[in-house]
Amino acid sequence: MHPTEKVVRQFHESWDMRDPDRGAEVIADDCAFEDIARGEKLPGKDAYKADYHRWREAFPDGLCKVENVIVSLDGEWATVEFRNSGTHTGVLRSSLGDFPPTGKKAEVRYCSVMRVRDGMVVEGRDYYDSATIARQLGLVD
Template sequence: MKETERVVRQFHESWGMRDPDRGAEVIAEDCQFEDVAREEKQLGKLAYKEDYERWRKAFPDGECIVDNVIVSECGEWAIVEFHNTGTHTGVLHSSLGDFEPTGKRYEVRYCSVMRVIGGMVVEGRDYYDSATIVRHLGLVK
């Protein structure tokens, strides 16, 4: 396994392992990460941990499963296909508002584009269909 693949797997698999410190180990202090659907930028390790906690509180049973990793020929870029599942039993705080628990499960597929230099994630973007999440949670019909 190439170093870039190992790093991006560690980043994503840490969510499902409930180990945000493990994920933060591979994030550069000045990492610039963007959640495209929410139009949110997250800078560095602290923002990663805050986003993890926000998600974990809303979906305590949440899982993150890596489905596929594709590494660019130059070795700096990776595309990570993964899916998240969870039951909405806590308040979900986001830039779109606060959503009270619905007790419903969701499953959504994601794609991350990540750049790894020197064994650290230095930038990335998450793409996913937020409409699927709110539909699964019964927030829209």
Template structure:
């Protein structure tokens, strides 16, 4: 079993591969049957084809996107990576309700990945981010919802 430090290195290499758009390096860091779960979108991707689809969805939507690692913590099995994803939404982004057309807006989004690492490769990923924040930054939701209004009492 690898140490927590070894697994943190795998997580960093995975995000380095994303930043350099080296999909083959990324694929070498995941198991053949990897489960990649986009939690806010409620979409799961499986295997190398699924990993490639998840990766390509984001890089097609934001070809200039990069991630900046904020924290990496973990254990001998699970590692959590907190990062900020930044890019310009210039292409279509597949979402749970259909495709989000390019908005030409900048994205600066906090993301957390929970990674299960087995024998030096990512076997499972749970990706968390605030989809409402993303949609607000794309200009698709109001920036603020305004103050809460009291509800009239039912009589």
């Protein structure tokens, strides 16, 4: 396995393992990460952990399964395709507001584009369809 793939897998698989500290181990202090769908910048380890806890609050049984990792020829960039799923049994805090639990299940495909240097994630962006989440939870028609 390419070292960049190992790093980005650790980042994502830590969500599934319920171990945000393990994920934070591979995040540079000045990492520039962005959640495109929410329009939020998530700089550094603390933002990663806060985002983890926000998601875990909404989906305590949530799973994060890596499906594909593609590493660029120079080894600096990786694209990670993964699937998040869970039951909405806690408050979902989003850029559109806070939504009380619906008890409904959601499963959404994501794509992360990440840059790794010296074994650390230094930049990244998550892309996903937030409307799919809202529809599955019955928040929109």
